[in-house]
Amino acid sequence: MFENIALAFQGIWSHKLRSFLTMLGIIIGIASIITIVSTMKGTNEQIKENLIGAGTNAVKVQLYLEDWGYSWWYNGVPAGVAPITEETRQELLDIDNVEDVSLFCYRQYDSSVYYKNSSFNGYFYGVDGHYFDTCGYKLSYGRTFVPADYSGFRKVAILDTQACSALFAGMNPIGKTLEMQSEVFTVVGVVEKTRSTELEIETVSDYWTYADTSGGAVFIPLADWPLVYSFDEPQGVMLRAASTDAMTKIGQQAESLLTASQISRPDDTVSYKSEDLMEQAEQLQALSNSTNRQLLWIASISLLVGGIGVMNIMLVTVTERTREIGLKKAIGARKRRILWQFLTEAAALTSIGGLLGVIAGIAFSRVVSSVSGTPTAISIPASIVAVAFSMLIGILFGMIPAVKAAKLNPIEALRRE
Amino acid sequence: MLLEMKDICKDYPQGKEVVHVLKHVELAIEEGDYLAIMGPSGSGKTTLMNIIGCLDVPTSGSYTLNGEDISEAGENRLADIRNATLGFVFQSFNLLPKLTARDNVALPLLYAGVNKRERSRRAEEALKTVGLEDRIDFYPTQLSGGQQQRVAIARAMINRPKLLLADEPTGALDTASGEQVMDIFDELNAAGTTIVLITHEPAVGARAKRLRRILDGVLGSEEGGARV
Numbered sequence: 001m002f003e004n005i006a007l008a009f010q011g012i013w014s015h016k017l018r019s020f021l022t023m024l025g026i027i028i029g030i031a032s033i034i035t036i037v038s039t040m041k042g043t044n045e046q047i048k049e050n051l052i053g054a055g056t057n058a059v060k061v062q063l064y065l066e067d068w069g070y071s072w073w074y075n076g077v078p079a080g081v082a083p084i085t086e087e088t089r090q091e092l093l094d095i096d097n098v099e100d101v102s103l104f105c106y107r108q109y110d111s112s113v114y115y116k117n118s119s120f121n122g123y124f125y126g127v128d129g130h131y132f133d134t135c136g137y138k139l140s141y142g143r144t145f146v147p148a149d150y151s152g153f154r155k156v157a158i159l160d161t162q163a164c165s166a167l168f169a170g171m172n173p174i175g176k177t178l179e180m181q182s183e184v185f186t187v188v189g190v191v192e193k194t195r196s197t198e199l200e201i202e203t204v205s206d207y208w209t210y211a212d213t214s215g216g217a218v219f220i221p222l223a224d225w226p227l228v229y230s231f232d233e234p235q236g237v238m239l240r241a242a243s244t245d246a247m248t249k250i251g252q253q254a255e256s257l258l259t260a261s262q263i264s265r266p267d268d269t270v271s272y273k274s275e276d277l278m279e280q281a282e283q284l285q286a287l288s289n290s291t292n293r294q295l296l297w298i299a300s301i302s303l304l305v306g307g308i309g310v311m312n313i314m315l316v317t318v319t320e321r322t323r324e325i326g327l328k329k330a331i332g333a334r335k336r337r338i339l340w341q342f343l344t345e346a347a348a349l350t351s352i353g354g355l356l357g358v359i360a361g362i363a364f365s366r367v368v369s370s371v372s373g374t375p376t377a378i379s380i381p382a383s384i385v386a387v388a389f390s391m392l393i394g395i396l397f398g399m400i401p402a403v404k405a406a407k408l409n410p411i412e413a414l415r416r417e
Numbered sequence: 418m419l420l421e422m423k424d425i426c427k428d429y430p431q432g433k434e435v436v437h438v439l440k441h442v443e444l445a446i447e448e449g450d451y452l453a454i455m456g457p458s459g460s461g462k463t464t465l466m467n468i469i470g471c472l473d474v475p476t477s478g479s480y481t482l483n484g485e486d487i488s489e490a491g492e493n494r495l496a497d498i499r500n501a502t503l504g505f506v507f508q509s510f511n512l513l514p515k516l517t518a519r520d521n522v523a524l525p526l527l528y529a530g531v532n533k534r535e536r537s538r539r540a541e542e543a544l545k546t547v548g549l550e551d552r553i554d555f556y557p558t559q560l561s562g563g564q565q566q567r568v569a570i571a572r573a574m575i576n577r578p579k580l581l582l583a584d585e586p587t588g589a590l591d592t593a594s595g596e597q598v599m600d601i602f603d604e605l606n607a608a609g610t611t612i613v614l615i616t617h618e619p620a621v622g623a624r625a626k627r628l629r630r631i632l633d634g635v636l637g638s639e640e641g642g643a644r645v
Contacts, residue, residue: 323511326511328524328528329496330470330472330505331499331524331525332496332497332500333528334492334496334497334528335493335496410472411472411473
């Protein structure tokens with residue numbers, strides 16, 4: 001076996017140009033597959049990262065009117081929905097795998113915030129003391145809300161980095177006053193989302209996908225919410241899951257718990273629903289995967305063509321080496337040994353091709369990534385499978401030439417010049 | 418009796434006709450024999466050689482080699498017999514150009530399942546007996562015709578075969594190299610190796626102990642060799 005492999009490499013090396021040209025089909029096929037798979041994996045990871053946020057694992061449960069998120073500015077505060085009490089919050093905390101629970105109220109777009117002449121038109125939140133922890137925000141500078149802010153109904157505000165740059169454009173915002181709904185709030189801190197990568201917003205649909213987390217937000221203590229809006233407004237809930245995989249289940253449990261305990265209406269048009277980010281991520285991933293999968297089929301065709309090229313050259317090799325085969329049979333080589341010799345050679349040829357293809361594919365996906373900005377992630381298992389698969393192609397397409405060699409009649413073979 | 422052929426016929430279809438290449442050949446060879454089969458080209462001597470060498474099977478008749486009925490043997494068994502019981506020397510040497518003298522000689526041992534170190538040792542030894550101990554790592558293209566044929570003899574002898582078959586072993590050599598090769602054959606025979614040699618050169622045939630002529634597929638009766 002080892003002799004065969006050594007001989008095969010020797011044979012490949014002694015016909016460098018021919019071997020390389022033979023491998024080219026395999027190299028191109030494997031390289032394009034690796035590039036596509038890397039891009040696929042990179043895109044998937046980016047989608048997950050953008051939607052779920054690295055390590056945040058926050059599940060949002062909000063009021064829905066039928067199938068749509070409850071629109072506060074259009075529908076007003078719904079009747080028959082009680083505000084969430086501290087007891088209910090404790091019940092939510094008791095759900096398995098829930099690490100923290102936060103209550104919040106919010107408005108979007110109808111809440112213009114002004115500092116002098118600059119304005120900001122994003123999200124506006126009233127949050128309790130658990131919110132920043134639960135959603136994975138960290139303090140950039142200034143301070144977060146303290147118990148006295150809540151108990152004293154202090155009119156203080158915290159900005160996220162985007163809202164901060166929209167309103168203050170490089171100035172230090174701490175101590176400055178903002179006007180919101182004719183109320184004046186003092187900025188005490190700036191927070192930012194902890195995530196390892198920046199959002200990539202390139203198209204309109206990207207914007208809508210990620211708008212929730214990318215539009216910027218201004219936070220005030222939940223206790224102050226009635227100063228700006230209304231009393232007893234039912235809150236949304238943010239839950240932090242112990243793991244990403246637990247998010248879907250926690251969301252389901254929380255929504256049934258809240259719908260049962262908070263809502264007392266004759267109709268069931270209003271309910272609490274969780275935003276299943278995992279599911280959304282999976283849908284987006286499935287979409288991008290299905291386009292890439294079609295590309296994979298096309299790349300596989302080039303592997304097929306490469307395999308046929310290998311078969312062709314192996315047939316030529318068998319013809320060239322007819323005398324060698326005849327002699328080997330004459331001095332006692334069994335059929336199977338000749339078969340294995342040529343199969344090994346074909347498999348070695350395509351394995352080297354596969355290896356070069358993987359290297360070329362990794363290099364190419366790096367180039368694609370840096371030119372087009374799409375993220376790539378090299379998949380080690382995919383690379384191993386690719387090399388193993390090219391070896392399989394060698395064995396498959398080397399079969400016909402190898403069988404032909406093994407079947408040669410030694411007398412005829414020795415007579416051939 | 419090392420080899421016994423009874424009523425061997427070999428037919429080849431040629432278009433609609435059938436050509437009778439060998440006709441009712443009877444042949445017996447004892448251990449230690451040295452037989453030359455002489456005939457012009459087209460006489461059927463190569464076909465007879467192929468059948469003796471288990472490279473081809475007769476159309477009819479029985480062939481026993483080393484006590485084994487060859488007509489019963491399958492393809493793998495024939496390969497094993499060629500490897501262990503027979504040694505071949507060809508007119509055109511048939512060395513593999515990409516292997517050194519040592520590796521060429523060791524090749525039959527590879528098929529016999531001998532490990533690498535042992536193969537290498539025995540190949541060196543065999544090359545020594547044909548006087549090529551200083552050419553062990555040479556490639557065939559770096560050797561003269563006579564030297565190449567001696568490498569081929571070393572290869573044929575490496576498995577210590579019962580029977581050495583030589584097909585026109587001096588056909589591609591000059592007289593001096595041919596003499597050298599024939600001397601080696603004499604030595605091998607003296608050491609106990611049975612040899613069957615086919616040739617069309619009377620001078621070569623005359624060096625065997627026994628001589629039989631073949632013509633149009635008919636093997637003639639024994640003629641006393643020059644040395645008998």
